[in-house]
Amino acid sequence: MDIQDLAKRVIAGERRALARAITLVESGRADHRAQAVELLETTAPEGRQALRIGLSGTPGVGKSTFIEAFGMFLIEKGLKVAVLAVDPSSARSGGSILGDKTRMESLSREKNAFIRPSPSQAQMGGVARRTREAVALCEAAGFDIVLIETVGVGQSETMVAEMSDLFLLLLAPAGGDELQGVKRGIMEIADLILVNKADGPLKETAMRTCADYAGALRLLRKRVYDPEGFPKAQMVSAVTHDGLPEAWETMEELVAWRREHGHWEKRRAAQARHWFEEDLRIGLLSALETSNARARIDALGGQVAAGELSASRAADEMLAFLKLASDS
Known part of the structure; x- marks a missing residue:
């Protein structure tokens, strides 16, 4: 494989080349790993940065539907959107359905969108082992927004926060009360809680749920990289698209504040250090094989x-x- 040629095509924004590059970094073969490292080092000097948005929520909350609606909303604003969806792998067979793309029919047809489902391969934390490197390749390919949809396993799904600039938590109406809202784990890392399905007969219930979580968030310890009033809880509907402009406005406000106060680069540097130590840990564990x-x-x-x-x-x-x- 000509890595230099593949890198040039990725940087030029060729979707087929990007798909091939992600397949390469996800490979477990030793020779492929060496090529993947070379590819990442070749594309890194471009220095392109996308807004990385991690998104989690329990199964059935409407993550795929929300991503399609939100992705179309962003594309209408002239942005290029990449979606990295992680599907759970079977503990018995190791297989994975990888069906997220079929749920995003409209988004998958957009020329400014790229959707890539990947198996979790028993990786803990809701993301695949090489998702972080796939994000870097999407940035090199010139995408403005990278959406990382996690497996959706619940309270322990915190690894995505170490590879994203914003972390969104999707909840369903009547998905919990104030006590659920102050539980440690995934609630502590959320930058924005979105109560989905706030339409039709569920709208009133969604309002109560949103109020419960808004109250709960005020009880959590203040984080240094948050402005006053964050994290927030808001309502959205992936079906009617109500609340999407407001949610995007909130995200832009938070990103602008973090950039202005120096937290953006600090967090990215800390994330890079985290993944160095994570790769080192995985390398040491491989000695057992x-x-x-x-x-x-x-x-x-x-x-x-x-x-x-x-x-x-x-x-x-x-x-x-x-x-x-x-x-x-």
């Missing part, structure tokens, strides 16, 4: 299962084995 390490793990695991060795003692012996192997 060598043939010698697997043989030792199987032997110690058999002793633990037979009651001959405690789990803690076996873990200590395995760590000592790895240290000895690295020293040699």
